Amino acid sequence: MSELPTILAGVEHAFTLTNLLFVVFGVMAGQFVGAMPGTGPVMAMAIAIPFTFALDPLPAIAFLVGVNKGGLFGGSIPAILINTPGTPDAAATAFDGHPLARKGKPEKATKMALFSSVTGDTFSDIVLITVSAPLAALALKMGPVEIFALMVFAFSIIAGLVGDSMVKGLIAAALGLLAAMVGLDPEHGTPRLYFGHFELFDGLPLAAVAIGMLAVSEILRRLAAIGSDILPTIVIPKSQSKDDRRVSWAEYWSCRYVMLRGAIIGTILGAIPGVGSTAAAFISYASAKQAAKDPDSFGKGNIQGVAATESANSAVVGANLIPLLTLGIPGSVTAALLISAFKIHGIQPGPLLFEQEGRLIYGLFAAMLMANLMNLLLGQVSLRLWSFAVKAPETLVFTSALVLCIAGVYVSTGGAFGVVIMLIFALTGYFMSLFGYSVVVFIIAFFLGNKFELSLSQTLVILDGHPTNLLSHPLALVLLTCAVLSAWWLGFYAPRKARKKA
Amino acid sequence: MKTSPPLQSQGSGSFTGKHIVSLNRLSGLFFVLAGLLLYFVIIPAETETVDYGWLRPQTIPNACAMAMTTLGALHALIPTGSISVKLREILKVTFFTAFTLLSLWLMETFGFLLIAPLFAGALMLLVGERRIGWLAGGAIVFPVAIWLAVVPLLERSLP
DSSP states (O other): OOOHHHHHHHHHHHOSHHHHHHHHHHHHHHHHHHTSTTOOHHHHHHHHGGGGTTSOHHHHHHHHHHHHHHHHHHTHHHHHHHSOOSSGGGTTHHHHHHHHHHTTOHHHHHHHHHHHHHHHHHHHHHHHHHHHHHHHHHHHTOOHHHHHHHHHHHHHHGGGGSTTOHHHHHHHHHHHHHHHTOEEOTTTOOEESOTTOGGGGGOSOHHHHHIIIIIIHHHHHHHHHOOSSOOBSSOOOTTOOGGGTSOOHHHHHHTHHHHHHHHHHHHHHHHSTTOOHHHHHHHHHHHHHHHSSOGGGTTSOOHHHHHHHHHHHHHHHHHHHHHHHHHSOOOSHHHHHHHHHHHHTTOOOSTTHHHHSHHHHHHHHHHHHHHHHHHHHHHHHHHHHHHHHTTSBHHHHHHHHHHHHHHHHHHHHTSHHHHHHHHHHHHHHHHHHHTTOOHHHHHHHHHHHHHHHHHHHHHHHHHTTOGGGGGGOHHHHHHHHHHHHHHHIIIIIHHHHHHHHO | OOOOOOOOOOSTTBOOHHHHHHHHHHHHHHHHHHHHHIIIIIHHHHBOOOOSSSSOTTHHHHHHHHHHHHHHHHHHHSOOSOOOOBHHHHHHHHHHHHHHHHHHHHHHHHOHHHHHHHHHHHHHHHTTOOOHHHHHIIIIIHHHHHHHIIIIITOOOOO
16 A cells, blocks of 8 residues: 555646646546537547657546546536437436426536536545555456346346336337347357348447437437427526526435435446446436435436436446556456556556556546546536527527437447438337337347346356356345345336325 | 326327327237247348357347247237327428438438538428528538537548
């Protein structure tokens, strides 16, 4: 463990004007790129890495961390204002954020997203700084069997999101899982369901599917609904009170448990390699909905829905660095990009990092906290600009959003094929919504499908087909028990109780 | 099981309460047929037959197809949940999707910078925008701004 002088030297090293400026540039770039559908922090970091060659290690890595943090928050802005998530991580933010904006409270919704994002992010940074080593050891105990149990648990939580028909929800989940099966199968490596399109060997692109189903389907529906009177995209009442434009301390404090739960979910999932922030956001949203006294208000503009998703997806950022810094294992694509940045500067992440580069690591921690502060301050400015933009007529905003989605998905998938996929899934999402099949459940099942199949395949090999071998995996048993209880609670007990009450 | 709530009339092309149950049943039947088609035709044709290993390539796709068939049949028999179908909106959304696909093909042929402004302008005109200032913003400023942000700034390629 590094001693106090190393920590102080690292902090002093971080708090320079140069580092501050790089953090500011990083956060600004991240918020800008994150707000563009289909792009996001991964692409921004990949583009930015070559520009950091000439920099010292700390400003270079602080800049990339700023891009990542800014990008995750940036994705929530269009999700809330025009129901077009800039990144898949922000898809769940749109569920309550956009209805709240349509109620004429876009500033309240986006500010809550900003505050909860910074809160979740800061929570996970503090966990990273204080208990990263023991947490990394615990995360490493999550082998394929435990990951499989975690996936089953995540699927069981879907039961809370199926809406007014359990059968339709299950059909949507089966469809999502089926869509995830496109591409190479994980055990044998044989291609399947690709219909002669080699672009589908890696599966359906997540960005194209998520943006198509959640954003483009809504854009097309809103364009089709425009009548003779062309209104602003978000109608803000002229007599709107000051309380509707801001998040009061009482509102923020009322979301404390939701944000804490989201931050814990994000931190735990972030520390486990390969799970990611999209899963954290959806799981946090589902758990917040089920724990709420008024679950029916979720999806209709409940501010707690925004707080739950943003605190969770942002908490993944800091936690992703736990296995990276302590063990040298990247937990996500962004963490893998950070490893490459470390290596460019001749630094080897891993168990010896704190001993050999203590000053740099504690400097990085200080820079991360600085990036959170900058995210909060710069976010306030960018929210004002965005809130002004959505007062433009819906003809302009939705047409531009559609062009933006086309460009974003074209860039992220590397060609027009991804855009065609996006349009196919936009129509699918539109028809599913019309007939009451949950698009959210589809997306969650689609997102978890690959990881589920891979971990199931590995689990079957490890257990050698004998369920009794599960007894030697106590953590997996706990998770599977939680899954059964959660499916029973969310799928049967809670709905029956609600019906009795009604 | 909860029965379908009646839907209020929503103008021309809307379905009313008495049609909802039938539409719900139809959607259930659709998934029965889709599941059967997947199980007997598409999955066998599009998945390699492997006869070893714990989890074969077709295991989960087949399970999904069977789930769709069973649940679809259940839904056709006992329909639940709400539906909000508007024919005019469906036609418009389908048209806009086809128009976007056509524009994508044109972008691939003639370039984003030439076609995106035409696409955005035509779409704005189609949905009823007639104000020159907003048309110019949507058809010229935004597509060009997107191109500038993506191509010179991010150094990525567009069609």
